[in-house]
Amino acid sequence: MASPQTKRQKSSKDVPYELIYWPGLPGRGEHIRLALEEAGAEYSDTAFSGDSAVQTVLGYISDTNLGDALNPPVLAPPILKHGELIINQTPNILLYLGQRLGLVGDKADEDAVFKVNELTLSALDGLSNEPHDCHHPIATGSYYEDQMDEAKKKSSDYIKNRLPKFLGYFERVLKGEASKSEWLYGSQLTYADLVLFQCVDGVKHAFPKAVARMGKSGDYENVFKLYRAVQERPNIKAYLASERRQKYGMGIYRHYPELDEE
Amino acid sequence: MASPQTKRQKSSKDVPYELIYWPGLPGRGEHIRLALEEAGAEYSDTAFSGDSAVQTVLGYISDTNLGDALNPPVLAPPILKHGELIINQTPNILLYLGQRLGLVGDKADEDAVFKVNELTLSALDGLSNEPHDCHHPIATGSYYEDQMDEAKKKSSDYIKNRLPKFLGYFERVLKGEASKSEWLYGSQLTYADLVLFQCVDGVKHAFPKAVARMGKSGDYENVFKLYRAVQERPNIKAYLASERRQKYGMGIYRHYPELDEE
The missing domain is CATH 3.40.30.10 (Glutaredoxin)
Structure with a gap:
């Protein structure tokens, strides 16, 4: 009781x-x-x-x-x-x-929460926290301009090694048997899919040239397909077109052309 | 059914x-x-x-x-x-x-899991992931020796700004009303307390001089009290004295004297 x-x-x-x-x-x-x-x-x-x-x-x-x-x-x-x-x-x-x-999939799957949570944590680690550190590798409380040299080195490594690692990981998740649909886990959209969408959107903003190249490569075909499928969800589509969706600025994902690839 | x-x-x-x-x-x-x-x-x-x-x-x-x-x-x-x-x-x-x-506190408290999880995430962010980045601020896959200059800058900022911020945060958690004991949340030990113990142990190993000074300052009195209280838990005490407890080496927490304060 x-x-x-x-x-x-x-x-x-x-x-x-x-x-x-x-x-x-x-x-x-x-x-x-x-x-x-x-x-x-x-x-x-x-x-x-x-x-x-x-x-x-x-x-x-x-x-x-x-x-x-x-x-x-x-x-x-x-x-x-x-x-x-x-x-x-x-x-x-x-x-x-x-x-x-209702964004953790099938209610009868008692372990779904741990799958959705782990996918969320990995997306945020590699596709949100690390992109932030690309422009602030030394000191969160200091200006970008005061750590630009280090930011260039960090971003170069991120684009070369880390971004492919994480996009490749999620491509494997989508190719795996536990993904029983176009979504990361099971047969329904979960909040991990929404997180991955926002992460891909963010790295596209921060590193447009690098992400465009990776998109064209076909190596992460299912990740970009998921990205587009989230955009087409009716509620998400209406939200993205509304004024509630804010523009990128001086936040996690920043576009500094000198940090993107040539 | x-x-x-x-x-x-x-x-x-x-x-x-x-x-x-x-x-x-x-x-x-x-x-x-x-x-x-x-x-x-x-x-x-x-x-x-x-x-x-x-x-x-x-x-x-x-x-x-x-x-x-x-x-x-x-x-x-x-x-x-x-x-x-x-x-x-x-x-x-x-x-x-x-x-x-049974490490999330009172079973009747249906929201305890979200309190224990948030404390765990914050401890890992500031007292585990950031200490790792202190010795690898540019590229996780490269040698420390190839990013030592940047590591010195990052560690200096960490000791000056970030470590006090996170220790100060957990001191406030322990002083707050939701901590009804020597533990972070409620009246029982939870896994967040064990995480904080390990994080403090790790930063002590990595930055012994800085952490010794902070310990003596009295500013984080309750955090260090929790650290000692975890050490005295019978099962933890036996574990720490056993060969199952491994020595720090080339992992998250590394002691490079040049990264610690003078």
Whole structure:
């Protein structure tokens, strides 16, 4: 039997999701938006709350924030508030939402969550965190211009070794038997597919020449097919055409022509 | 009612856990070992399988491995095999084991898993992945000696800005109301505490002077108290004194005196 506290918590979650993220760039918040948009979920987004957006985010990640009785303090956005729950870390928010939004595949497959989570973590590692480090290999808190030489070396290695490694990995996932469709795992779209879509979109923006060459090579045919299939999902298509989809800027994925291949 | 397939899968999991990891260094596999050891779980470890260990790992991560009908191919070790299940990604393996081994706190707290997972992800980001990048800021596949100048710059920024940021974050977590004990979340030890222990142990090894200074400062008093409390857990204490606990070497956490502070 549910305790009174559990009941209260459950009813407190019968409210829209609240995404707390920096305004003005897609960033890591975009992974959360795509899951919510695909599922047609009701949510608010601080990125569109006008002048107060930055202050709201800063309040959550302040050095004096100790969280509350239910929630440890969060480290960084994206942050999800849902009723009394406040959590952070992109793959963790997706884990929470994925189960609620029906984006982890077949409900009878009790291990699906661990497959979808591992694919998500690997996509974020190699196709989101590493691309960020390409323009900030030395110090996250310093300007790109102050680490440009190192950024060129890092990006050169990324394009030569790391990007093919990760695209090749996901190509193998799609060719494998556990992918029973055009999607990464099982026969339904999961949030890992949405994450891979956004990662490919991001590296296309950051390294257009390199990714165009890789697209033409045919070596990652199934990855690019998945990318296009996500674009054509009705809810995603409408979202991408809307003003809610933000333009790339000074976030994770940055286009510096000198970091792309010749 | 459980389908025949679900029943078969469940019974196939009534077997010991199998950890597949490189021999000769604690690495990311250590987080998995600590969870298994704390819980007193039965497991095998390829790191102790002699000459075949490296070949076993290479087989799993081969470019020709497409996984099987149940499991996508894995990208990198640590890998956990449990019956027919094969998964990778350190925080994902911990998510799987944590629930089974009773290391996510109070069972009545349905959101505990998302708190423990977010703390784990943040510890691994800032206190495991970033320390790795300190000695390999440009190219994971190249020698340290070929990126030593950049490693010095990255380590200097890490010690000055990033390490205090993450230790400070976990100090706030421990001071917050959601930590109802000496542990990060709730009133019981969770696997996030074991991860933080290993992360602190690793940065102590990599940057002994910097971490000794931070330990003496008193600014992270609760973090170091947690570190010592984990060391005193009976199962952990016995494990750390055993030959199963491996010595640091050429893994994530490396001690290069020139990267530490003066």
